[in-house]
Structures are given as structure tokens and as C-alpha cells.
Amino acid sequence: MSRTVYVNGKYLPEEEAMISVFDRGFLMADGVYEVTTVLDGKLIDFDGHAARLERSLGELDMAAPCDRATLLAIHRELVARNAVTEGLVYLQVTRGAADRDFAYPEGVAPSLVMFTQAKSLIDSKAAKTGMKVISVPDIRWARRDIKTVQLLAPSMAKMAAKAAGADDAWLVEDGQVTEGSSNNAYIVTADGTLVTRDLSNRILHGITRAAVLRFAREAGIKVEERAFTIEEAKVAREAFITSASTFVMPVVEIDGARLGDGAPGPVATRLREIYIEESRKAAV
Template sequence: MSRTVYVNGAYLPEEEARVSIFDRAFLFADGVYEVTSVIDGKLVDFAGHARRLARSLAELDMPAPCSEDELLAIHRELIRRNGLTEGMIYLQVTRGAADRDFAWSEGMTPTLVLFTQARALIDSPAAERGLKVISLEDLRWGRRDIKTVQLLYPSMAKMQAKARGKDDAWLVEDGFVTEGTSNNAWIVTRDGVLVTRDLSNRILHGITRAAVLRFAREAQMRVEERPFTIDEAKDAAEAFVTAATTFVTPVVEIDDAPVGDGAPGPVARRLRAIYIEESRKAAI
């Protein structure tokens, strides 16, 4: 049975879903998106994703297609109609459709699309074995804090990693790691300090990143928000990534060099367990 998806006010079988070829997301990547995790049939960090969506829209001078309460209702209806217990809901807002022109028209009607993706998030093989990553130059545009659908270079970087038999890539700019292709990057120093890149236009302001920072501090872990190099990461006791689709997932190898003992470490495992437990409590 096909999924039920949402397109501009209608719940439809996925085979019947249509968006105009003149939509500016198709022609100019003029759109933003969010991915919200679902566990136990409930939404994780929905309020955080809604706030970030509102910020992305504001940064692009794009009107919101509906209220936060309406978005929540759509998410819940998609969960109900698709019987989703674990996975994600993808949401995309575009500026809308108009004849092709670099300058957009005022008063355009936004396009709003949502769909579900069933996936095992808690019992993740990747979390058990750990990820192997390569480092690549970060060639993305300068406003990575806006969660746009402009994802060509991250996709190319991911495919370069796959071609080399690895799982992902960490992107490097001016000698420092920015983030992964679809996640925030972390290391644990040999003296037990958690390090992740500080917020700026150079990285996405991860919702899972923010939650993990909060949980780490509540657990009395030492945390530093600052840039770090690939060499520092290779010399770390542990490394991991955070994202809505992967929670906390260990990184066990960088550029063919093992991180720590080359296996998922205790800090990443503990933070993953805390994140899952607390997310289950707070999911709506």
C-alpha cells in the first residue's frame, strides 16, 4: 500500500501527488525543509524544528504557509494515516510556482509538502558498528545556517565517501571541520571534553545538537563549543555525529585512521541512551 502524503492542503496517495514544474524549488532550489523524527508514534523535538523552520523562512523572506499548530496537526495526521511508529516526517516549503525569473514576484503562494519515511532509528546498525568518514573540502554556500533544499554538494560528498567504501564525509573549511554532509560533528578529547563547532552561518544549527548539548551539561559533562581540526579528531578518544535521523551515532574512523580504539566509545553510547530516553519522555 502506498503512503499518504500532504500537498498544499490535500492528503493524497503518493502516486497522485503533483507539484508544478515552475515551482522555484525545482528551478532555483528556492525552498527550505525540516525532518522530524518519530518514535513510538510521537514527534521528537517538534517545537525546535518549527522554530528553525520559521527562522529559515524569515532569512529567505519567504512567508509561512500555515501556523505552527496547523503544521503539528498535519504531522499527526500523516502519522495516523500511515500507521507510522518509527521513522521521520519530511517537510518542505518553497516560495511557490511562477514563470522562470531570477527575481521572484511579491505575493506568491508557498508550496507545502510533507511525507513520511519509515525507518528503524533506535535499533540502528550504524550506531552499533560506528561510521567511517573521509574529510573533504567544504564547497557549500556561505549560509549553511538556513536549512535550504540546496543539497547538491553534500550529496556529492556523500557519494565520494560511498565510492571509497566509507559511510560519510566531514567537511573542512580553513583547516577546521564544519560538519558532516547531513549532521553535526563532535569529538571527545583524551581528557574527556566534548567538543563541537560553535554556532555561526558556517553550520546548521542542529536541533539534535542543541538537545545533546543540554543533556551533556545536565549529566555534568564538560563541553566546549569551538572549531577543531581533522588531526585533532583523529587524535581524539571518541568522535560522533548528531542529527534528527541518526540521534547520536559514533564515528570510528576518519580518513582510514581509527578513532580511539576503532570502536564506538562509552561517551557516545551514553549520550545516545540519554537522548533516546529523554526524547521518548518529551515526544508529543
């Protein structure tokens, strides 16, 4: 049975879903997106994702397709119609359909497309074994804080990792790690300090990142928000990534250098447990 998807006010079988060939998301990558986790049929940190969506739209002077309450209702309806107990809800907002022009069109309604992905997130093999990452140059544009649909550079980084026999790539700019290809990056230093890149236009302001840092501080873990190098990461006690689709995922190898004993470390393991437990409590 096919999924039900949402396209501009209509719930449709995925085979019948269509968008204009003149949509600016297709022609110009003129759009933003969000991905919200579903656990036990409920949404994780919906307000955080909605707030970031609103910020992205504002940064691009793009109209919102609906208010937050309506957006929540659509999320819940899609989860129910597709009987998703564990997985993701993806949404994309574009500036809408207009004849091709670099200038923003006037009087055009934004497009909203949403769909679900059923996926096993908690019972993850990678969470038990850890991930291997490589480093690649960060060739993305300068406004990574806006969650746009311009994802070709991250896709290229993922493919470079795959070709190297790794699971993912960490992006490096001016000698320092910005983030992973689709996630935020962290290390745990020899003295147990958790280090991750500070917020700026150079990285995405991760919703999972914010929650994990809050939980880490509540657990008494020292946190430093600063840049770090690949060389520093290679000699770290632990490393991990966070995202809506991976939660907290341990990294056990960076550019061929094994971290610790090559197994997921206690900090990443514990933060993953806390994140899942607390997220389930607060799910809507």
C-alpha cells in the same frame, strides 16, 4: 499500499501527488525543509524544528504556508494515516510557482509538501559498530544556517564517502571541520572534553545538537563549542555525529585513522541512550 502525502492542503496517495513545473523549489532551489523524528508514533522536538523552520523562512523573506498549530496537526495526521511508529516526517516549503525569474515573485502562495518515511532508527547497526568518515572540502554556500533544499554538495560528499568505502564525509573549510554532510560533528578529547563547532552561518544549528549538548552538560561532561581540525579529530578519544535521523552516532575511523580501539566509545554510547530516553518522555 502507497503512502499518503500532503501537498498544498490535500492528503493524496503518493502516486497522485504533483507540484507545478514552475515551482521555485524545482527551478531555483528556492525552498527550505525540516525533518522531524517519529518514535512510538509521536514527534520528537517538534517545537524546535518548527522554530528553525520559521527562522529559515524569515532569513529568506519567504511566507509561512500555515501557523505552527496547523503544521503540527498535519504532522500528526500523516503519522496516523501512514501508521508510522518509528521513522521521519519530511516537510518542504518553497516560495511557490511563478514564471522563471531570479527576482522573487510577488503575490504567490508558498508551496508545502510533506511525507513520512518509516525507518528503524533505534535498532541501528551503525550505532553498535560505529561509522567511518572521510574528509572533503566544504564547497557549500555561505549561509548553511538556513536549512535550504540546496543539497547537491552534501550529496556529492556522501558519494565521495561511498566511493572511498566510508559511511559519511566531514566537511573541511580553512583547515577546520564545519560539520558532516547531513549532521553535526563532535570529538571527545583526551581529557574527556566534548568539542563541537560553535554556532554561526557556517553550520546548521542542529535541533538534535542543541538537545545533546544540554544533556551532556547535565551529565557533567565538559563542553567546548569551537572549531577543530581533522588532525585533532584523528587523535581524539572518541568522535560522533548527531542528526534527527541518526540521534547520536559513533564515529570510529577518520580518513583511515582508527579512533581508540575502533569501537563506539562510552561518551557517545551514553549520550545516545540519554537522548533516546529523554526524547521519548518529551515526545508529542
